[in-house]
Structure formats: structure tokens, C-alpha cells
Amino acid sequence: MxxxxxxxxxxxxxxxxxxxxxxxxxxxxxxxxxxxxxxxxxxxxxxxxxxxxxxxxxxxxxxxxxxxxxxxxxxxxxxxxxxxxxxxxxxxxxxxxxxxxxxxxxxxxxxxxxxxxxxxxxxxxxxxxxxxxxxxSIGRSMSPEFVTAHPAGTVAETLVKVREQLDDAETIYTLPVTDAGRLVGVISLRDLLRAEPDERIGELMSVPESMGAEVDAEAAARHCADLKILALPIVDREDRLVGILTVDDALRILESAESEDAARTGGSEPLRRPYLATPVASIVRSRVVWLLVLALGATLTVQVLDLFEATLEQQVVLTLFIPLLIGTGGNTGNQAATTITRALALGDVRPRDVLQVLAREVRVGVTLGLLLGSLGFVIASAVYAVPIGAVVGLTLLGVCTMAATVGGVMPMLGKAIKADPAVFSNPFITTFVDAAGLILYFLIAKLVLGI
Missing domain, CATH: 1.25.60.10 (MgtE N-terminal domain-like)
Known part of the structure; x- marks a missing residue:
């Protein structure tokens, strides 16, 4: 356009x-x-x-x-x-x-x-x-209106059948091949039109890809998109054909799932409808619960500050770096969580890969911590003093390592316990890293500054 x-x-x-x-x-x-x-x-x-x-x-x-x-x-x-x-x-x-x-x-x-x-x-x-x-389940999103071919049928007979059911079928570009109701193959309309009229379907069909009707809809849609096929046959537990998932329905399911993940990663519930068509009350309801949860979680940060009040009184300059440290930790954790949540959705990683993910995120966190910590050390030392710079630099190293590790593992934990990985992502990680990062900061300050 x-x-x-x-x-x-x-x-x-x-x-x-x-x-x-x-x-x-x-x-x-x-x-x-x-x-x-x-x-x-x-x-x-x-x-x-x-x-x-x-x-x-x-x-x-x-x-x-x-x-x-x-x-x-x-x-x-x-x-x-x-x-x-x-x-x-x-x-x-x-x-x-x-x-x-x-x-x-x-x-x-x-x-x-x-x-x-x-x-x-x-x-x-x-x-x-x-x-x-x-x-x-994908059975809830499949179409039960489809045209099938029989392996013993001819190309000419199958094309007649397609024309007869043209107005009723969801799609005719990919035809499942069934024998006594069981899925035995698939054949494309292109192959039908290319073949001779008297050729048998069983000689032309290819091995079918299929999904069980009770499989999670998002997993089936992802599989259909990954295969880049126009229609995915859906079968029951006995391998009988019960429906098909067309590529447009698969894309609609994936779009809905990604919108849901994006909303929950940002700390709200999905609207499930266009924004301007959503009543204000519904938007408020989608956000208020998460805000209350996060507000309660933020009390941890307040408790940490209260616990180390005496430390702050001795070195007031430490308060200046609190926004920098908790912001960097939260952002680092969110980056890791978003990456792993996406990888889980795409099937790039599975819960059993948790140790590999843990090892990679520790290395990523240490590398980021060294880079940011070195920069923080130089700037804080130049403006204040070398001991203050050392506290900031070491804290950034520790916070980045911790945040990346936790951010990478928590979505996998959510997946393992059958919860939405996005729920275990940014909001909760930010709250956890804020509190844990402050504890680490004050412990390092007490150690380095001797207070």
C-alpha cells in the first residue's frame, strides 16, 4: 500500500x-x-x-x-x-x-x-x-469443516469432491488424506493440479504433520507457524482427524498470546479488545491489581532502608546512588526475563535447560557488571572519593550479576510450575532486585567504608 x-x-x-x-x-x-x-x-x-x-x-x-x-x-x-x-x-x-x-x-x-x-x-x-x-486447547480453535482425500482415490475424483465442498470448507489448499477416519497423509492443491487425473492420492501424498486436539493452542499455533504450512491437521488420541488449524487462525492465536505476554510483562492484565473500544473501568481493573501487588512488594525496599538507616546517617552520600543502583538492577533483570520469556515461547529453551540458562546469564551479568561497575567506579571516584567509587563499582557488579541470573531463571520456574512465564517476569523481578540490591549495596558499603 x-x-x-x-x-x-x-x-x-x-x-x-x-x-x-x-x-x-x-x-x-x-x-x-x-x-x-x-x-x-x-x-x-x-x-x-x-x-x-x-x-x-x-x-x-x-x-x-x-x-x-x-x-x-x-x-x-x-x-x-x-x-x-x-x-x-x-x-x-x-x-x-x-x-x-x-x-x-x-x-x-x-x-x-x-x-x-x-x-x-x-x-x-x-x-x-x-x-x-x-x-x-487447539481443539477449541480448530475448524471442523474440511475436505479430505482417500489414498485409494484418483486425482480426478478428489478434484470433483473439492469442487462440491468448495463453499463449506475452511481451506482447500491443503487436503488431509484419511483412511477409515485416520490421518495417513496430506496433499496440496498444487500437487493435485500438477498430477495426471488417473494417479492415486496414495502415490502423491506426503507424510503428515499433526497435533493432538488437547494440545495447548499457542503451542500448536507456534508449530504451524514454524512449519510454514497453510493448514495443520488436528487429530484425537486415536489419530482420527477431527479438524484443521489454518495459518490465519494460528497467527491470530500467536498475536493474542504475545499481546497477553506483553501486558503481563508490563504489570497489567491484557485488555483482549482494542484500546479505544475498552471502557475506562476495564482498563483500571486490568492495572490496579498489579499495582497493589507491586506496592506491597515495594514495602520490602522501605524495610531495607529502615534497617540500614544508621549506615545512611554516617555516609549521606550513599543515598545519591540508590536510584542508579536499583534502576540498573531492575533494567538488567527485565532484559534477561524478557529474553528468556520470548525464548520459552519460541521453544528455543525448555525448563530442563535451566542450568544452561543459569550459567549463561551469570556470565552475561558479570560482563555487564564489570563494564558498568568500571564506569561507575571512575565517575564516583572522580566526583567524591575512591572508597565511594569502589562501593558503587562493586555494587553494580553484584547487582547486575544477581539481576541477570534471577531474571533468566524466574520465567523458567514459572513455566515449570505451569504458570505464565510473563507473570514471573518484570514486575516481581523489579521488586525483588530493588530490595536485594539495596541489601548488597549497604553490606558492601559497611565492608569497604568500615561503618
């Missing part, structure tokens, strides 16, 4: 928002007609609940369904609450089974039951299949 197109899109979006603000429904409808689906979604995500419902009602039926499918499930739920019952049933029936399940999780149980009863028997069975798997 070139700059001129971007400018035009922004101008249309601004004009649409102005028409909505002016309550000019005619102008709003006209502007919506000339906008693409992605543009409309971006505008909807910026509106409040009432405005979003008004704009959605002005969309043509086909466009409305297309837009609805691509919205977050929380926004879908809000839009449904503003539609008539018959409109709700129509929109719900047009969704793919996996999208329906995500929406059902956001709706009241009574509404969910009513919508399920309104589905055709076939769609009700497909949706119930996805609903039957645990939340957080």
Missing part, C-alpha cells in the same frame, strides 16, 4: 467519524459503501458501543457478515446485544464453527443456548464438536 492510498484511507476514516459524530446517517452510509472491510473494522474499533451498533446496522448484509467475522469476540458480543433476535440468529449462523465458539464464550449462557438451538442440525453438531474440547 503506497502513501497516497494510506492518506486516502485516513481521510475517509476521519470523514466517517465526523459523519457519525454529526449523526448524519445518510453520509455515514455513503462513506461505508466506498470503504474496504479492513478500513471499516479499524473505524468500528475506535467507536463507543452505541456508535458501533449504529454503524454496523448501516452495512449491507454481505459486508456486515464479513466485518463481523473479523471482529474480536468481545466486540461481536456487544454488537449482537444491539440487534434484533432474527438478525442475531442470521449472523450467528453465518460464522464458522470455531468463530461461533469464541463468541459463545463471551455471551450469557441463556443467549448461547438459544443461538445453538437456532442452528441447523449439521452446524449444531460441528459447533458442539469444537465446544467439547477444553478452553485453551
Amino acid at each position: 503506497n502513501n497516497e492510498t494510506l492518506i486516502e484511507n485516513e481521510a475517509r476514516a476521519e470523514a466517517l467519524e465526523q459523519a457519525i459524530a454529526d449523526q448524519d446517517l445518510v453520509a455515514t452510509a455513503d462513506l461505508l459503501t466506498g470503504m474496504g472491510t479492513t478500513e471499516i473494522i479499524e473505524v468500528l474499533e475506535r467507536l463507543n458501543t452505541r456508535e458501533r451498533a449504529v454503524v454496523y446496522r448501516l452495512l449491507a448484509k454481505d459486508r456486515a457478515i464479513e466485518v463481523f467475522e473479523r471482529l474480536d469476540s468481545t466486540l461481536q458480543s456487544e454488537i449482537l446485544s444491539g440487534l434484533q433476535d432474527e438478525d442475531v440468529a442470521a449472523v450467528f449462523a453465518e460464522l464458522n464453527p470455531d468463530d461461533r465458539v469464541a463468541l459463545l464464550d463471551e455471551l450469557p449462557a441463556s443467549v448461547a443456548r438459544r443461538l445453538m438451538l437456532g442452528l441447523s442440525p449439521t452446524q449444531r453438531i460441528l459447533t458442539a464438536t469444537v465446544l467439547g474440547y477444553p478452553q485453551g
